[in-house]
Amino acid sequence: MPSHSFILNGKPVTVEAPADMPLLWVLRDLLHVTGPKYGCGVGVCRACTSHLDGEEIQPCVVKVEDCQDRKVTTIEGLADGDTLHPVQQAWMDCDVSQCGFCQPGQIMAAAALLKRTPHPTDADIDRIENVCRCGTYARIREAINRAASEITP
C-alpha cells in the first residue's frame, strides 16, 4: 500500500493508505482525528470542512495522494495551544452551537472566508454552503462578523 506524508496540524505524519482513499477517512479511521465529521461523503453538507495549505477543502472528496507534502489543518489544529482562534472564540461568545456536529466545519469555513475576505458582506456570508440542520445560521453570521472585527478591526 502506498505511503503518504503530509503535515497534519503542524506535525508531520505518514500513513499507509490506498491512493484514492478520501482524506476524511484517513483522518478519522487511520489517524483518529475525529473533528472533521462525515455528513454526506460527496462534498455537499461540508461538515468535514478543513484546510489544505490554508484553503478550505472538503476532505470527503479530497484524495490522500493529493495531500502529499502539504499542510492539512483540521479543527483540532486551529487554536494556538489553549488560545482559541478568534473564530472559535466568537463561536463561544455568540453561543453558536446547538448539536455541534456541523460546527467544526462551519468554523473552518468561516476561518477560511475571513482569510480571503477580512470584512465579509452579508452576500459573502450567504455564499457559505455548510448545512446546519439545527438552524443556527443567525448566530453563525453574528459570530463571523464578530470575529472579523477581532482579527482586523
Next chain:
Amino acid sequence: MDGFETTAGSRPPEESAEAAPRAALSRRRFMVYSLAASTLTIAAPLGCDTSTAQGATPSAAPAASDVLVTGTDEEMLVLEVTAANKVVVRLPRVEVGQGITTAVAMMIAEELDARLADVDIPLADARTGGNQYTGGSNSVSSLYGPARALAATARARLVTAAARRWRVPAWSLRTRDTMVIGPGGRTATFGSLTASAAKIRRTSVSSKPKPAAKHQVIGRPTTRIDARAIVTGEAKYAGDVTVAGVKPTVVARPPTIRGKIVSVDDRAARALPGVRAVVRIPGGVAVVADSFHHAFKARDALRIKWAPGPLAGLSDAAVRSRLKAAVPRLGTPPTGSTQIQGEFEFAFVSHAPMEVLTAVADVRAHKAEFWFSTQTPMEARDAVASAVGLPASAVRVHVLRGGGSFGRRLNYDAAIEAALISKAAGRPVKLMWSRNDDIRHGRMRPASHHRIRASHKDGRVVAFTHSMASVSESSEGKGVVNQAAFGGRLSAGPAPSDSGLYNFGRISEDWGGIELAIPLGAWRSVDSGTMRTAEEIVVDEVAASLGQDAVDFRRTTLRNKAVKAVLDKVAAAGQWGRSLPDGHAQGVAVHEEYGSCVACLAEIDATDPKNPRVTKVVMAADVGRAVNPRGLEAQLMGTAVDGISTVLQAGLHLDRGAIREGSFADFHWARQRHAPLRFEAHIMPANGEPGGAGELGVPAASGAVANAYARATGTKPRRFPLNF
C-alpha cells in the same frame, strides 16, 4: 439506599418549595433521599408522582464505599459531590443540541451555589426503570423540580457539615463558587466537605430550593457548557468512539424502500483489501472493513439482486390522491354562514440530523455493549437484546450525545442492525448509515392532507372544522427495525391540534389515514407542524375575507391572554404593518402547546416566487420560566429555519417506491442564504414553572412564513414545500 429523611427540622421528606406547577402540569412532589456512600450522594425520584416515588422503599443499605446503587435508585436523579469538588449528575436524558445538559447544570449550580464549570452532566446509561425518555419537549419541565430539590438538599448537608467542622452556627454560613464561606472569610470547598456531609442525618439549615426571586443562574442567558468542546472538535459522537477491535461498517440497501434480497454474490467484495466480514441482515448486506473507505468500496462491489419493495408501484401523485380520499368529510356548516375553505398538502420530510445514524455494538456470547445516541435508551436496550437473543440484563447501552435528532433518535434502527451484524461477524462494529441511507431509507414526517373550513356569519367565525388524513406505517412493513412511535401519533385517533386557540364557535376535528409500508417517525412538533400551519393560513384568509388585519383579527379572537401577549410582542417588535416594497410582505402566526405559547412574525422577499428569501424573523415565547434564555432563543432560531425549510423548499418525493432525494444536494434544507438576515427572539417575563420549548416554535414559524409568502405573492399556499 438509606431512606432516612433529609430535610431540616423534623419534617417528612420534603415537598419542593415550588411544587405548585403550572396548571397544565400534574401536581408533583419531590422527595429526596440520601444514598449511603463515602461522598455526598443524594437522589430524587424523577418524573413520577409522590405515590410512585414512595414505592422507592429503602432496601438494604449498600456498603459505604458504594456510590450507587441498584433497583429503585435507578429510577432516580442522583447527585454526587466528589472529593475533587465536582458536582456530578448522571442525566437520564439525551443531549441532541437542545441544551438540556446546560439547563440542568444551571438548575444544579443555582441551588448549590456551585460554579457552572464545576457541574458535570454526563448522560446516564440505559436504566432498568423510571423515566429516561427524551421527547415531547418535556425534559426541562420534568427535571425542574427534582434537580433543584436535589441540589438544595445537598447544599444544606454541605453547610451543616461545615458548621460542625468549624463549630459555628450553620445559619452564619454562606455558599458561593462551590464553597462554603464562614466567619472571618474562611472557606471550605464542597469537595473537602463531601465525606462529612455524607454522614449528616439532619441538616441545620433549610433544604428548600430558593424562591425564584433569588435566582441568579436560572433565567440568566448562559453559554452551553459543552461550547468549548464543540468548537475545538473534542465533542464525541458515536462515530468518534473508539472501542478495541471495532471495525467500520456500512450496509448495501435496496433501490426501493424495503426491497428484499433475492441473491448476493459477495466474491468480488470479499476479495477486496481490508474487508473483514460480509453479513446479511433484514435491511440489506453489511460490510465490515478496516476503514469506511474500504467498507464503501466493498459495499459497491457487492452484486445483489433485489426484489422490489412493497411500495414499488407507488409515487407521490397516488399517495396524495389516496390521502385526499381518506380525509373524513366536513359535515354541514351552520345555516346561513359563509365558508372559507382550504385543502392543504404536506410532503414527506426527512429528519436528516447532521450526524447520520451511527451505532457501535459489541455483541458477545453472553453479553453485549452498545454506544449510540438515543431518545429511548431503555426501549432500545430491550430491542437490541431481543434482536440478538440476550436477556436485557446482559446488555449495556451507553447513551451518547447526538448530532441533532428532531425526533429521529426516538427510533433505534441502526442499533438493532449493528447488534445483528456484530453478532454475525463475531466482533465489535461501528455501523454508520450513509446520507443516502438516511434520506432514502430513514424515517420521515408523514405526508398529510388537510381540509379546513371556517364558517362565518355577521362578521364572526361560528364554526371551525379541520379534517385530515396522514400516512401511517403499516405493521407488516415494520419488521425488525421498527418500534412503537414514541411521542408521535402515527395512527388514526383524536388530533392534538388546538383550534380552540380561537373563539371560533363550534370546533371540530376529524382524522383519517392510509397505511403504507414506509419508515415514518415523529418529527419535531409532530402533528402540530402541519395542522397548526394549515390552520394559521386559514385564519389569515378568514381575516382577509372579513376585511380585517391579520393581527387585529387574531387579537380579538384569541382566547388566551398569554397568546395575545406574544402576538402583541412580535407585532410591536417586528413593526407589523410597516410598508415594504412590492413582492415583500410580512406574515404572522401563533401556537400554544407544552404549557407554553409562541408567536412569529416573518418578512419575506418573494420578488422571485420561485426563490423567496425570508429576510427577517421575530419570535416571542412565553414558556412560563426560561431556565436558559440563550438556549431558548437558540431553539426558536432553529424552529424558524424548520419553518423556512419545510414550507418553502425541503421535502421528499416518492418515485415508484423509492425516495428521489439522496443528500442535502436535493433535500433542500435551508442554507445560510435562505436564513433570515435578522432574527430576534423575545422571551416573556417569567410567570411560573417552565413549560416545554424545544418543538414549540415550529408551527408558528411555518405559519408565519406561509402567510408572508401568501401576502407577498397574492397566492394561496396549499401544497408544501411550495417550491418542490
